[in-house]
Amino acid sequence: MAEKVVGKGIKRTEDPRLIQGLAHYVDDIKLPDTLHAVFVRSIYAHARIKKVDVAAAQKTPGVVAVYTGKDISQKIGPVPCGAAIPDMKQPDHRVMATDKVYWVGHPIAVVFAENKYVARDAADKIEVDYEELPVVLDEEKAADPKSPVIHEKIGSNIAYKLTAGEGDIEAALKAADKIVRQKIYHKRLAPIAMEGRGVLARYYPGEQELTLWTSTQIPHLARTQISLMLGFPENKLRLIAPEVGGGFGSKLNVYAEEAIMAYASMQLGRPVKWIEGRRENMQGTIHGRGQVGYIEIGCKKDGTITGFRYNVFADMGSYFQLLTPAIPTLTGLMLSGCYKIPAIQMNVTACFTNKMSTDAYRGAGRPEATYVIERAMDLVAAELGMDVVEVRRKNFPEPFGAENPFKVATGLFYDSGNYQGALDKALKMADYTNLRVEQKKARAAGRLIGVGVSTYVEICAMGPSPALPAGGWESATVRIEPTCKVTILTGASPHGQGQETSFSQIAADELGVTVNDCTVIHGDTAVVQYGIGTFGSRATAVGGTAVYLALQKLKAKATGMAAHMLGVDAKTVTFDDGKFTSGGKSVTIQEVALNAHLAKNLPADMEPGLSATTFFEPKNFTFPFGTHICVVEIDPETGEIQIQRYIAVDDCGKVINPLLVHGQIHGGIVQSLGQALFEEVVYDEQGQLISGSLMDYAVPKAAQVPWMELDRTETPSPVNPMGVKGVGEAGSIGATPAIVAAVVDALAHLGVRHLDMPIKPEHVWNILKKNKAGAA
Template sequence: MAENYVGKRVKRTEDPRLIQGLAHYVDDIKLPDTLHAVFLRSIYAHARIKSVDTSAAAKVPGVVAVYTGKDVSAKIGPVPCAGALPDLKTPDHRVLATNKVYFVGHPIAVVVAENRYAAKDAADLIQVDYEELPVALDEEKATQPGSPVIHEQFGTNVAYKLTAGEGDIEAALKSADKVIKQRILNQRLAPIAMEPRGVLVRYYPGEQELTMWTSTQIPHLARTQIALMLGFPENKFRLIAPEVGGGFGSKLNVYAEEALLGWIAMQLNRPVKWIESRRENIQATIHGRGQTGYLEIGYKKDGTITGLRYNVFADLGSYFQLLTPAIPTLTGLMLSGCYKIPAIQINVTGVFTNKMATDAYRGAGRPEATYVVERALDLVAADMGKDPVEVRRKNFPAPSEFPFKTATGLFYDSGNYEGALKKALDISGYHKLRDEQAKARKEGRLIGIGVSTYVEICALGPSQAMPAGGWESATVRIEPTGKVTVLTGASPHGQGQETSFAQLAADQLGVHINDVTVIHGDTSIVQYGIGTFGSRATAVGGTAVWYAIEKLKEKANKIAHHLLEAGEGKVTFKDGKFSVEAPKVKAASVPEPVLPAAGMAPGASLPDPEPHGKHVSLQDVALAAHLAKSLPQDMEPGLSATYFFEPKNFTFPFGTHIAVVEIDRETGEIHFQRYVAVDDCGKVINPMLVDGQVQGGIVQALGQALFEEVVYDDQGQLVSGTLMDYAVPRASNIPWMELDRTETPTDVNPMGVKGVGEAGTIGATPAIVAAVVDALSPLGVRHLDMPIKPETVWRIIGKNKTGAA
């Protein structure tokens, strides 16, 4: 394999269209005669719908149709949920509300008009007569007797209870010298992909085919589910994820609006488009996190952890989306963190509340777990008066202990936690930082250092552990002209796999990266796939590409052998050429992707497929395979291979993040002094893309730690309903991130890659919280709930000043 591209900082092949405004997101796709849909949504968190009057709306010029829940509920199946748990209470989730609304933003009616302005005007004229009902909002209080019940048929707001973990937790906590308890909050977050959701559907009545463009991370799974909802044949349903402007889990879903638009397009025989507004996005696209839990951790005098119990109430929202009830189970799986904990127990109570559903948001259950474990270790360290680094070291498994079995039932594939920790300590100058902190404290300055050592579960995953397949697919084709086409079942939407998969293919096939095209996100072009989520696209999808190319090369080698009339001779492949003898190695430079030159004259004829002496190029072989005039006997013509890769395990990337903050005593503002991250995601295909993933994740984690929170008031009104109120980090809020890596390959796949998409949101949140807590520790602070706002900090300092604390 050539090594021109893999492991190098190759510029992205997808960027030229994106930086020139030439890409096509859903709303950029224009079809003649398109109608526009606008939803009317509930203004109450919980109410009975007494009547819906659409007559005035229907009269607005340009309005073509208005539909309510009564019109569609019997015709479109329920919004699917793939989370299967014992005794799970699953409400019937229809695309529009009929009798009751359960959250602010719950869709009640849809207006379809010639343009968006008319549709919006008409939606404002729909009269809904509501009977307000009392609300259940807090995931703990909603379980108590006397709470309003959201779904009357269940008689309770508890959707499920689940206990998991191994080891005798009671004995483990009893055997401890000390047990620390702490209430831990993981607030609700909004994913806020910069492109809101959007759907465009066209029905072709002649062909009886449906084409849907939708902003999704899972085109194939969405097609299957929407086909089932509509009772429409899947093989006549083409679903396309065009350019997708970010997802972070929020588009790893199947939404009511998608199926409803499909149904409307068939009813009206015209294309119909819906583009979500930001307000709708914060109301009615899934939220993440939303857990309130109670931690108990037991430890021996020497700092050895004996056991950890976490009793958690998960705020599920009023309805299930695709993975809603399953997310807290991931929290349970990762509660061992990167430590040897002999006994672990999680008790989950999944609770309905009058809010939008929670589901997978970048990390999806794992940031919650890491936060719990890392806060726990910090509490132990503070209690013992020890450095948090030492408590962590005390409980790390050694590299020789891998595969490492946890009391949550996982086998961690590979790891060197001490290696990443040491590197981060060295880069940050940790011991010097602690000395400086001690000096600063004497001067009355509030400086804090937070350390998080994390492990995450990635490359989701083996199919046994997944609701709808954990494999990924790839097809690789060499076209007659020698150009390479890669079809992947992964569905990148910013992660850059058009580039990293092309790097892979270019090296494996010895071609220029510009001669490789990576196609994804179209169910009519790409074989079935699972999609992009759970840090799986490269580790699972990339591995499928790798195997497909190896398979293709086997066939190509046989053709080359035949063309070269090699007889008993061995044919080898190097730098794009098959030879009977090994060719000389050229010095490799890094050819970069370039903009295609305008007006380049196309080749007048196909190249000559005849062998030139002792070698044939891949192009010669591809042409021979397609012309099929001279192939080995009984060989199928063509040159393509498909591979479905089923991983035998998850992968477990890890790392150490260190945050240093100083708090302004006057304002409570938190200023970063340093941020150091050492991540280990196994082998790296493109370090620039890995850095980008880590940086973006850290900043989302910083948002959770310090700014972001979906806030509903005591009536269930969404208070943080715009980007004015929901505080996404801005450029000036961010520290300079000093990044480095260690590289511990995995044996789960032949490339040794592990995945990196969620590392930041998992590793960084606890480091930042720990830094703020550490800064305030001279004031007696041991723990603070997120988001830690300047006001909270300022009040703590103020109380301390007046001696009230």
């Protein structure tokens, strides 16, 4: 009997090609006669373009074409935004700048040449005359009526204002014994996918076929949008997401460069390729986060939360990308965290600034929510002199599930949860009580140890269609080939998550074949049925469920066929380990597969072939949760921060492959660590992006990452038949508050209650120095 593989931590089938450098990313795809594109981008944050002189570039030998914004901006439709908020002001986002530039990195012209060296040389010869304009950089000051205005037609920098939440917040705060307030920053972060963006476009005029290879998380949605931008039939546009080297949300988008390359390949009659450089990636690929907010949380003396208000200014950047305005709304949805809070209100003021657009970055609005509510819970604990664990426990709901979903004051019904379970397990792993004793001893000896606890819940498996701009379902087709190899076509678009492995595990168990018999195909719109893509921790919970359901259809048909082959009633047939059995007789799935294609012995009413397609629409989101505990030690002389221990207990429902789950948790925690301690996109007062390379923008490296003690609890989701929830963003949501809390806790005896990210050693040193001076 073959061993079941779902739940086993088998190694990723993707890895051999990745490790050996045999995978094909966009830049690895070489077509003859390809032209190479280089963009000229604005070096000013806000300026009028007086003149763009391309004459010298055009004359450069090897240059085939130069386009400026004026040449093509009206020939290609605007860069799409899929989100809509009532009364939202939407600037006309053209593919290149025409009269004005709005951020450092705004494309102004593009050169197409025989090779990238010539293209770059020619781009250097393009002269742009700018007339500088006052810049708007601070999302809070941008809302001030006296601020300079970025989009004259809109007349102010406010993109929208929105109030969300339920319950009577004023009454709730009035009923509180104490109200704790705190201003809080979520600095901009750069997603820094290992592979930047890249596009290769080829047009066959005879066949009128346009093929676009692009590094994206959403091949089908991108195809639809790009076909609309170009006015080109969607069914003649083939979009391929080849190997994609990470996205983290930055490729959950449709970018100007994609449409420009497609347009140019049709105009120039040759393939064109653009590969983003790292500086371009920092300047011209979306950033994440970018909020400054004010917390107001009311509590009773016993720690019961009465109400929570968050007034936030959200930095949109200068234009909307695909989901820019929607991100703060996700923050609003998750402000209740894993607590019973009777009244919640979020007031968002979303503002335009002279910076790159913000958009989805791993967690997309939810890390902000978790950070805000977790910091608020710690502030409440500090205010009341309670332990941070106790104040959390006090406000947890009882364990809940399908029969008693947890309704929160943001309007959501959480699917299932046992917050006490994950917390208890993490506390035990950390030996929390003893940690506090040790901390006290250490403090007495002059050592600064801090313990941070975060109990988080996130919203995943995006998600029911009414909640998503472009549908929240996912598709799968499973085919059993004549040789009984299994082909899985998924509408999800894995780019590092490992679903080629986990979907094969699902199919292997369901069909009684091996993982190696299965292949997962994704990312090619000419091969795969329409799908939504990979983002929002949805690929397994929604896409995997679609695969699972397609397999059930397939099994039903195969069972019918097997019954016919065995000459028995289908109801008597059992299927196990690849064998259909009835009354001592059996046929293998291999025999059934062959029979289905030879079609010589089929029931009268049965079509040949073995293929099934499912479009799975979930009824709700899923809500994974967990507890993270971080222990830090601060160097009292320098303020340097060392993570001593990191404990995480995550609950993402049923687990298909624990190795993949651990990988996701590891990666998420590392990105959280970056946000908490190192990463910050910095524009100077002129709007220059001065954290413009990886020499200054600190993405954590392996040596900076602590050992992680991981475990999990398993509370199945009632939303889908496999009970899975999703895990792609858990680490980046749960970890940031734990790390910040640990540093704050190490300094708590000095009266520190909050520190803004990234917490740099120098800042800690300044606190220590001030305290020393005060004590002296």
